[in-house]
Amino acid sequence: MEYNHRAIQERWQKYWADHQTYRIENDSSRPKYYVLDMFPYPSGSGLHVGHPLGYIASDIIARFKRLQGFNVLHPMGYDAFGLPAEQYAIETGQHPAETTKKNSIRYREQLDKIGFSFDWSREVNTSDPKFYKWTQWIFLQLFDSWYDADADKAKPIQDLVEAFEIGGSSAVNANSSFEGTFTAADWKAMSPKEREDVLQEFRLTFLKESTVNWCPALGTVLANDEVKDGLSERGGHEVVQRKMLQWSMRITAYADRLLSGLDSLEWTDSMKEIQRNWIGRSQGAKVFFDIVDSEHQIEVFTTRPDTMFGASFMVLAPEHPFIEDLCTDDKKEEVSKYQKWAEGRSERERMSEVKEVTGAFTGAYAVNPMNGEKLPIWISDYVLIGYGSGAIMAVPCGDQRDWEFARHFNIPIPNIIEGHDIEVGALEDKGASLCNSGFLNGLKATEAIPLAIEHIAKEGRGQARINYKLREAVFSRQRYWGEPVPIYFEDGIPKGMSESDLPLELPEVDQYLPTEDGDPPLGRAENWVTKEGFPIELNTMPGWAGSSWYFLRYMDPHNETDFVGKEAVDYWGQVDLYVGGAEHSTGHLLYFRFWTKFLFDRGFIPFDEPARKLINQGMIVAEDGHKMSKRYGNVVNPDDIVEQYGADALRLHEMFLGPIEDHKPWNTKGIEGVYRFLKKFWRLYTSEDGISREKANAAELKSLHQCIKKVSEDIERYSLNTCVSTFMICVNELSELKCTKAEILEPLAILISCHAPHIAEEAWSRLGHTESITTAEFPKFNPEFLKEDSKTYPVMFNGKRRYEIVVPADMPKDEVEKLALEHEYAEKWLEGGAPKKVIVVPGKIVNVVL
Template identity: 55%
Template sequence: MDYKFSEIEGKWQAFWAKNGTFKAENSSNKPKYYVLDMFPYPSGAGLHVGHPLGYIASDIFARYKRLKGFNVLHPMGYDSFGLPAEQYAIQTGQHPAITTTQNINRYREQLDRIGFSFDWSREIKTSDPNYYRWTQWIFQQLFNSWYNTNSQKAESIDILISIFQNEGNHGVKACASESDEFTASQWNSFDEATQQKILLNYRIAYLADSWVNWCPALGTVLANDEVKDGYSERGGHPVEQKLMKQWSLRIAAYADRLLQGLDLVDWTDPIKEMQRNWIGKSEGAAIAFQLLGHSENITVFSTRPDTIFGATFLVLAPEHELVNSITTQNYIEAVKAYQQSAAVKSERDRMSDVKTISGQFTGAYVQHPFSNEKIPVWIGDYVLASYGTGAVMAVPAHDSRDYAFAKHFNLPIVEVVAGGDISIASYDAKEGTMINSDFLNGLNVKEAIRKVIEKLEAAGIGKGKVNFRLRDAIFGRQRYWGEPIPVYYKNEIPYLIASEDLPLNLPEVDKFLPTEDGEPPLARAKDWKYKGQYNYETTTMPGWAGSSWYYLRYMDSQNEQEFANADSLKYWNQVDLYIGGSEHATGHLLYARFFCKFLFDLGYLNFDEPFKKLINQGMIQGRSNFVYRINGTNQYVSYDLKEQYQTTALHADVNCVENDQLNISKFKASFPEYANAEFVLSAGKYHCGFEVEKMSKSKYNVVNPDDIISRYGADTLRMYEMFLGPLEQSKPWNTNGIEGVHKFLRKFWKLYHDEQFNFSINEAAPSKEAYKSLHKLIKKVQEDIERFSFNTSVSSFMICVNELQDLKCNNRAILKELVVLLSPYAPHIAEELWALLGYENGTLSTTAFPTFDPSYLVEDEFSYPISINGKTKINLAISLQLEQQAVIDLVLSSEDVQKYLEGKTPKKVIFVKGKIINIVL
């Protein structure tokens, strides 16, 4: 029979499903191994060719580990809450649960066609109430906990309450919001509401004011993703920054542990580095500057307290809480105007734009704590409210941003660390001798930092402080399609619903839009009240809530009593190998580590790092196309003419575009809001712009794997995706070269067949060459899999098959092992040949991986490249038995080499055995 991949693949996929071949047991004599993929968000566009890249790699690894004798847990599920489904619901009125189910079914079909060895009995969906009741349960634990900085862990809020009852909060060391001090008797005399308000300052899940992208026209908060250049992507309305009370999680309490934990996990350095930088630990001092004419002072955080005598002005974030109260009469209007201009900028814009320097004097002054000089207070949008204290002491001589600000506004620059030339630029290095600095003069930077902190602490106006860039995580979203937060309000105080009332199901609503007064969609739910009388919280959890602990649920996914049974948690323990995109480096991976540490603190887990080893697959990038909307209109201008207008670039679906030319009727049909679009064409055509960026539904550049499977089969797709290049490298999708991989599988098939495609295998002993070829491959494939270099394995398979073909080898002893070697990569063809070879169906998955025998590879000669001055000239085959001097003598006396020597005597001869000989003239 010819290689009929579609028959073979369907047959074995059905076999695996029917026989539960890959079902993992929660106990076994074999050692355990947990291989996890980052589960997908089931988008409406279906699985795209980028998703399987990591899944194929992890599947190869999982299958390899089974062959190596492990009990492998390899599950899959869906991260099924999220914005796209909600946006689709807003556009069509279709309930997101319906579209999500459709999408999941489609994903499942697509995944099944690729032949993964998932244990589907453990499948989870984060939007399933049976799953999210436990996400809600975890939220309740967060609400019921506080972070004790003495014990460095989360503890029950009941412990805190009893401390308050007995001692007040004087001795409590906690990661908490600001709280006034109170005694035990005061606490006991507080009414319920006061007590609850105080506790909210300590809870790990707490309410706080946070800045959000507010779009007045849409009456809703927008994701950064939905804001383009200060306008909403939907509709093009202006967006501003607004404070809003929202649920937050005190992840910052874990900053130090999240940092330290990185030393204990086997992740790549770049990912660890990104997390370290994200957490951003910095040591310095908090310094209070007394406001002149006010009772308050302004606290700044500085990593360079040594430069305090160079502080010539303070800069506050425009939204700093003191700005309005300290601004003097003359400056009120200017400050207001500046605040408004800052409010329309996103934080990212403010950070990236270093060229435009802007700011405004407030009219207020503070007193320098040591020199007593009058220092002006400015506001400037390069200072962010969310970092440190939202205020900096500006030391223009030794900080480049302060320097630029001072130059621009003509503020004094005082050099306090010798070593630079401040007439040209600031001198930011932490090296040099202090000058112009009173009691710090003559000290070096390090000594000065120590000394100034000592003085500040003695004077009670400052203290040494460790600051983290990591901020608490906002946990509320003004959205419908997310986990309801299991909280109700009584007298405006939040309370948890009883845990026996979980799950708190998402209520039905008439529309998936905010209410007319800008309340989140859940506020539309009719008669939705706890115990029939209390209002529920109407925000929902963010997309990352469910994904922060899903790896635990797989261990015991059907459990209705607990999020997972303790024995299962103990047995499967950490994820041994986690594969996913590096775009999750600081989001998902940090949140999941946070949840893990929290559950560990509460005693539910006996490990506090979720993912032992992490491999980041690169992205299969998409090639996106763009249309250019003229701002404030529904008109779109061709790429080549866009400079003549003020435009916003919007993604056009690549399925509406061919050769970068827009198919206008397809485009109009792609979205209701494009139905009446008008176009400014160039020579009758609409040219789209393009960019290589990640493949995602939101970028409308998705390519599906289905047609590739129909044409070439899943085994070809699997091998081709691996063949594309190193797993961790990003690359744009293209199908050049898929033919070669497919041809390889056909050749592989032919090794087991005669010219007429009859299965034909030879029982005789193989040749030495055939053994050599096989064992070269065994060594290579094993090494490659262990270091996740799957692309090089594919090449090695090709080389081996080419060699065996040349040798006309069809010996069972070789070909049996070859099937096993290939099976993790191309499991369907391998199963079929395994069956043809006469072995029992399904046993391939758990047979033993071939053992490498080095004796087949021993060489007695090596063809040495001979270099003259580092440039390779010729090759000489020389016995590997010979030692350095004998080889050199042989080489120098060789006629071919003599030609290059031109009678000269070499200055030096470099000899590296088995590698190279270099003659230096």
């Protein structure tokens, strides 16, 4: 009987849909397992064969865990807000909701054809008001929270207000951007606006005038991770720095926990490393430098306070606020010329001209607190306003950049490192001993740093400090197609809407473009005001808002009173396996962790990391080695493969291409191999003799149990490609044995059902079952059937294999050795001499050392 993949997959896909086979309940009597895929943005071009790779892998795991008795949550949905739909809307006037709907229907059709075991009753869509109501709600929780550094967690803003009323600013220790001090009396005397200005420095989402990546072509602000090489990641347009009033997320409050949390995660080393670098924690000190003839003190951050005796100048970022005050009259022109030049340079220019040394002298001098030396104050764009305090003490002997700057502008380079030649360059090695450094002479960095910090702290000039590269995450987007920010402005004071006013639905607009005044598209909406008539925020949220918490919604997707019910989240807990692309390393995956930690802090969920295990599926490139894209005309559509070879062949082939995490080329020829295998598998179940109920023999059981062992182990370690070869080996052996016995073919069908569910269901029903194979139990491996009577040992002479001996499996070592040397060829290889040593590794090899 022919293997008719079309009839089989149609039949079972219909059966699964009709019987809601993959629908699951939040049933706490069984152990749970949560397998999540990064949900797709439903683009207009549909899926190509590269897209389902991760979904197939996660589906195999989901099916495997289900067969092992777990209650498996394996949902799918759409990350539906985004730029392409909006761009399309601008071009065609079609509402983005319509194109998004159309595209997601197309995605669903394509996904259904591949036979995934998603519970579609839990589908989420981030652009659905029922979903984004809760995105807005979480935003409001962030708005209503501050970070208590002593408790190391987020708390309600009300607690902060109460603390201020009792003890002023010194009553709290917060991860905030607030820098002044005030007493309780001061606080009480403040106007509502003044108080709010203070609170904004503490809120976890807050309004801030900040320098942002403005993309004129896209008409919006981009996050740092949306900018690549100074161009927009989407579209490759120019990006310039611009100051705007923006909503930001105080992700920096979580920097330390985002870093330390990595240790508990089973993510790849490279993924963790990328996040570590992105967070960029560095430990050092902040030090205040006095300035000659000025009231100002300049704060610098240094990781090497031990080298402070070697400071010979100071550099401020061109945007540093003190420059205007400090600059002497004769230098004003040159300094402002430099500032203008630096400002005008785009990100891209800065990057391509990294090596060029530029700067200007302000005419002012600071005082080195260690030795009282006068330090000329320069400005240069190698110092960044956004990192540390935007100012550095330059130690040309100990820092290569400072050394190059000093060389270029003929600034002295005092030597503070024993035995070092300053003509060669700076010495950044922490193992070297200091000299010309007063009380630090003779010490190494590790010894000198604490002493230096202690010294400056005693003098009241600074203290130990930790800095991060991680920036606050800009949250505003000047777009239409995103979640409206649920904030209104009462007399200029931003206020959160009440929960009962959510969802704040996207209003209709006549065009999806900015207004003539340059306001975002929401500025076109009529009556975009609250009931009381207060204006509502015009910006929308970025793409990553919905994806930062969607995994929680799947647990309880129809809950109307909560973003997720307590029982549901207690039951499902963390994602056990998360599968998605590595390109989300510094965007989604960081925000995802941040929001999870926040929701944990505020007691809404019982865990503070969203996903315990992460797999980054590799990319499938086209056969020509290019990325699959319309441009190259090399796109392979899964629909075509499914039509020609079937969904099972597609699934098997994608897995068979190689390890899930590797990048690999698509190989159309190769699918013939797995198709042939499926036909061979099919023949086992459809032989003319029918299915036999006889007892299986030793050879059949051995073949089956080898397969069970290997497949169980391989799935467990996510080695899904080697499973396929294991199936092939087993089917080849059973074909050879002409096996038609149900005792063997039943468990075999279950084994393969994770990878190839359609043919497995069909085979299962042919064996007489009336229930879906998904209700079966994964077969257990029995080592009894693998026992061998004899063992073939390779006999090696000096590590080279010369012949083999076959001996009883349980033969003791010394007898194996004896037999090996009694072999007819032994004489020849011994060349008359006696072996120096014979190594017998039981069950493995015999090695004769001459």
